[in-house]
Amino acid sequence: MGKSLRPSYMEIRDKLFASIEKGEFCIGDQFPSEIEMAKSYGVSRETFRSAVKVLEKEGRVVVKRGVGTFVTTPLKTIPSSLEKLTSITDIIRAASLQEGDRSEQISEMLCEPEWAENLQVKVGDPVILHERIRTADGEPVVFSLNIIPRALIGDAFEKKEFSGSLLQFIEKHCRVKIEQADTEIVVPLHTDRYCQKLLVHPHTTVLLMKQVHYDEINRPVFYSIDYLRNDVFKFMIRRKR
The missing domain is CATH 1.10.10.10 (Winged helix-like DNA-binding domain superfamily/Winged helix DNA-binding domain)
Structure with a gap:
């Protein structure tokens, strides 16, 4: 043996x-x-x-x-913990909901100042703006704006059919592995035009998650702006002294 x-x-x-x-x-x-x-x-x-x-x-x-x-006694795993970088696709599936896409739009734009600062590129550099609504059991639950430098993504969206996790798509077709992200969570105004896309029920509230995703050597890969229905998604973090 x-x-x-x-x-x-x-x-x-x-x-x-x-x-x-x-x-x-x-x-x-x-x-x-x-x-x-x-x-x-x-x-x-x-x-x-x-x-x-x-x-x-x-x-x-x-x-x-x-x-x-x-x-010691191991603590229970926190669902949707902010400590773990998880794609929206995986979060929806982990909740035993059927994940889907709507209103996908891919366009080339000139990089705006906020995007350039987070991506560490120049204002006016070409970027790909990827917009879509994510659904769970047929209802809109996330509106996403993903900004990716054209130099990184090339024509991957034009050559490949895209659906599901953007993290996995970039890793597979751009050969770039996403290792971590800096995340900011804010409460958007209800007058925000993107926020309004998710206000489908009177009780609906929305969280805004802005994230810079980095590769293995800490280079910014893409900047995501995600509006998430707070009646569907709950995020937690375990804090220690």
């Missing part, structure tokens, strides 16, 4: 996790010293430390520097 390709620290992570699940280490218990634990599992301190880092990231343990490692 061939040697396992699974990293040794992940095997130790699995053993530690199993011990916690069996109650051998209970909530609040402190692990023995790193030296003792590494010796008991027959691995180096570095390997054991890497396993603990995985458990810490998963919320199974908390490491208090200079004190020790303690077993």
Whole structure:
């Protein structure tokens, strides 16, 4: 039988996790010293430390520097957490709703000052303006304006049929991987012409999310302006002291 390709620290992570699940280490218990634990599992301190880092990231343990490692209760995952960059397509599907598009419009424009500042290009540079309404179970729930430098997108929209996630489209056809985004959330005026596209019910309210999306070396890739129905979308963030 061939040697396992699974990293040794992940095997130790699995053993530690199993011990916690069996109650051998209970909530609040402190692990023995790193030296003792590494010796008991027959691995180096570095390997054991890497396993603990995985458990810490998963919320199974908390490491208090200079004190020790303690077993803790993992918190529930926050739905629609702002900490995770997620496409509108995935958010709609995660809510078990049928995602769709309407009123798609793609045009070339000269870059406006706000767009240029966020994209780090010159005012007047050619950009592609991509507008569309996103639907969930047939109702309009998002109006999106996406501004993409022409130098990046080229004629990808002209050559390829587009629908669904813009993040995935850019990654596939422009070979650019989106890694993170800076996000600003504001409340638009109801007189905003884009906001009005979503005011389909008397109780409807709208949030405005402005995002600059960056690639792996932190270059701005595109600037998105999304109007989202607040009666459909809820966004949360977990804060720590």
